[in-house]
Amino acid sequence: MIGQNRSVLTGLAVLLLLVGCGGPAAGPSAERSLILATTTSTQDSGLLDELLPAFTADTGWQVKTVAVGSGQAIELGRRGEADVLLVHSPAAEEEFVAEGTAGQRRLVMHNDFVLVGPESDPAGVRGAGAAEAMARIAGSGAVFVSRGDDSGTNAREDQLWAASGITPGGPWYQETGQGMGATLRVADENGGYTLSDRATWLSQPGSLVVLGEGDPGLLNVYHVIEMTTRAGDRVQPDGAAAFADWILGAPAQAMIGEFGRAEFGQPLFVPDAGKPDPAGG
């Protein structure tokens, strides 16, 4: 038995060696590639599918997109796990940039958040201002479905609750912890209200209708943030700069302005490169 164990052990050692040698062979290519941490809205709306191939063709940089909530995207940047961020959570971004590991932060585009809910509008929020609408939802006990994931949309929702003087909680307040698409579907199924970016709402089939829009508190602004080696040794500032400069260039801005027009009859984002920052950043 002992002898058998030894031969099995030897075999195992050889296998481990083989696996160890075989692993990296399938590894990274020699091409330059950068990591972009961004929000689910830019991926779920399909915008990145349109932009990234053009970026790669123009600059030779391959892009690895990690589409997560803005909170997680910023955290990946802070840890040096991403080279460049495309995010929409201005308050958290300003705090992050003040820490000093990020480089330039520049305005890319905007669209707006919309308060959506069932056509029947049980809380009677149609036409009310954003903060007032939130107060009415809480007061009526109608279901509100929150992202609950520290995303940019979630951060904005929290600001609106704060503006309405309400601390949400209770059976009417449901947190999905998921992306915008999934959250919209939960709201739809449960006959609830939710806050969504307009692009994702437009791209989702469903019965939810827009009940609140146009409030200054519903502006949704996207910034590109370049990371520096202060965040981590392996950050590629040249890749970050290439991406940020490209997305702010005229051809990319024109693509952003056109995106969605064919499918939805209206553009999903408004290009903003070089304009004064509406969020004050």
Add this chain to the structure above:
Amino acid sequence: MDVLLDGLVEALRLLAGGDADTWEITGLTLRVSLTATGLALLLGVPLGTMVALGRFRGRRVVLAAANTGLGLPPVVIGLFVTVLLWRSGPLGAFGLLYTPTAMIVAQTAIATPIVVALAAAALQQVDPDFLVQCHGLGATRTRALLALLGEARLPLLAAAMAAFGAVVSEVGAAQMVGGNLAGETRVLTTAAVLATSRGQFSLAIAFGLILLLIAFAVNLVLTLAQQYEPARS
């Protein structure tokens, strides 16, 4: 119900129409999950054999650990592997995060405990006198061990099928370490999740059906191998 029907039509259209992206995603799914299953067998069968036949200290603890691994959530494995492969992590220098290799590593970690646990159970089922008899017949230790593995062929192939089923269907680790990059690390499960989050339900169903189809094809081959009766002389 319309969505299900549309999904079926969409699946047929993607496959029959030779949609390049779909074939690429399907090919990568097979490549990653089959490689991971193969590696798990290479690691797990010897380990399972040791656990089943060995007489060493801590044997039962290893077995209990492998049995625990049967229920290990892929997303937890994915998180461990991600942290190890982070640029700032111990293996960051290799730049493996968001590559198929990273997915193979994570799926191998998911599948290996399954193979160990099921292989150990399979070998412990074989009559304890079997090895003694082999020795009596003059077989070398290696020959005896190979004969034992042959004897346990049915449950060992079942272990392979369980391992493949676990990795080809998991989404947590594939998403986390692969990143679902189009044309690079997108597999059928992560593609289905993305299609769902984009509201493209028919497409998501189509990916699900293709996944079922290839899982069935792989299991059919393994089952035929398992049930194959060699001509006895």
